[in-house]
Amino acid sequence: MIEKVVFWIVVFLTIVGGLGACLSNSLIYAVLFLLLLMGSVGGLYIYLGSPFLGMMQVLIYLGAVGILLIFSIMLAGPFWLKPKERGRFLKIGIGFTLGLGVILVLWKGVSEYEPRIGPERLSQVNKVGKLILTEYTLPFELISLLIVISIIGAIMLGVLGGKKEGKDALE
Amino acid sequence: MPWNDPKIFQLLSLFLLGCGLMGLISRRTFLGMLISFELILNGAGLNLMTVDRFFYQDLPRGEVFTLFIMGVAASETAVVLAIMILLFRKYKTIEEEKLKGLKG
Numbered sequence: 532m533i534e535k536v537v538f539w540i541v542v543f544l545t546i547v548g549g550l551g552a553c554l555s556n557s558l559i560y561a562v563l564f565l566l567l568l569m570g571s572v573g574g575l576y577i578y579l580g581s582p583f584l585g586m587m588q589v590l591i592y593l594g595a596v597g598i599l600l601i602f603s604i605m606l607a608g609p610f611w612l613k614p615k616e617r618g619r620f621l622k623i624g625i626g627f628t629l630g631l632g633v634i635l636v637l638w639k640g641v642s643e644y645e646p647r648i649g650p651e652r653l654s655q656v657n658k659v660g661k662l663i664l665t666e667y668t669l670p671f672e673l674i675s676l677l678i679v680i681s682i683i684g685a686i687m688l689g690v691l692g693g694k695k696e697g698k699d700a701l702e
Numbered sequence: 703m704p705w706n707d708p709k710i711f712q713l714l715s716l717f718l719l720g721c722g723l724m725g726l727i728s729r730r731t732f733l734g735m736l737i738s739f740e741l742i743l744n745g746a747g748l749n750l751m752t753v754d755r756f757f758y759q760d761l762p763r764g765e766v767f768t769l770f771i772m773g774v775a776a777s778e779t780a781v782v783l784a785i786m787i788l789l790f791r792k793y794k795t796i797e798e799e800k801l802k803g804l805k806g
Contacts, residue, residue, distance in 0.1 A: 538705055542714065549718050552741055553725035561725075561737050568718075572744050575714070578705040579755045584765055588747075591772045596740065596779050603783040604733060607790045626727030630720035637719075641712045659765050667766055674773040681777035685784035692788040 538578055544571040553630075558604055566597045583656045711752040718745030732786050732796045736779065743775045 548568025555561045573588035663671050704710060718741050725738030747768040754764020790796050793803075 535704060542710065545714055546717065549721040549741060552737055553721040553728075558731065558733055558737075561734060565737050565740060568741070569744060572748055575711065575748060576751060579711065579751050581751065581755070581762075581765055584751060584768055587769060587772060591776055592740075592744075595776050599779055599783055600733070600737065600740075603787060606787050607733065607796055623728045626724040629727060630722075630724035633723055634716055634720035637716050638713070641709060641716060655762050659762050659769075662761055662763065662766050663769075667770075670770060674770055678773060678777045681781045685780045688781075688784040688788050692791060 537574075541571045541574040541578070544568075545575065559601075562597070562600050562604060565600070566593060569593050569597065583659065708752050708756040711748060715745040715749040715752065718742070718748065730797050730799070732782075732789070732798060735798075736782055736786075740775065740779070743771060747771045 545568060548564050548571060551564030552561050552568060555564060569588060569592040573585040576585040576588055722738045722742035722745065725741065726735055729735050729738060750764045750768050754762055758764065786796055789801065793801060
């Protein structure tokens, strides 16, 4: 019983987070709704039988990406000068039509077929580790290379951008 | 049990995709677009995990790919935020309609 209640609460929080992240008028509210959504998607991962992915979601998305987003919003302020986050009316119309159209088209495809559901599967972290280190070794190494390159690139952008600006200011 | 039905998870990930597309078009700043893009990535991860759990019984390949999506999303966010802070230093704004330097 309590699992069902928690499941529907998590689904409701996911819907609220998605709507708030795309509709809220202020950027910091959008980020907070996005954090809510990431946490509840982690809860959905747990209901899908993989607590490991739920933990990774909380660690990576809530911990790393969320802090990065809030940090950059604080750096790129001041937002109280222009509180409106919505674009022009045309853009809102196009975005709403596109999103609703994609949802309706794919909704028909998703809801009409009858899935063949297999037996329930428990968490298999050992199988995930074996797959990563045997079959998907090359993507794994490329991901680590990508993260190193992006860290170096971000530091270079920060440092060199600041230096160039300083030089221009001196001249 | 409602969580033994794949349709709920698939419709949720579809909903996240729609919300992300709408936000991606209607936001005014680059940061808002990045937030909407994170919505789309979350929906993609949820969909992969659903397919892995319900339709693919052999090996957890969907979990592996969801982990890869998380890594790519984290590194992409770092680079985009660095570019955005640089843009803000130079032009004092991150609204996409005011950044006309490359328009010609």
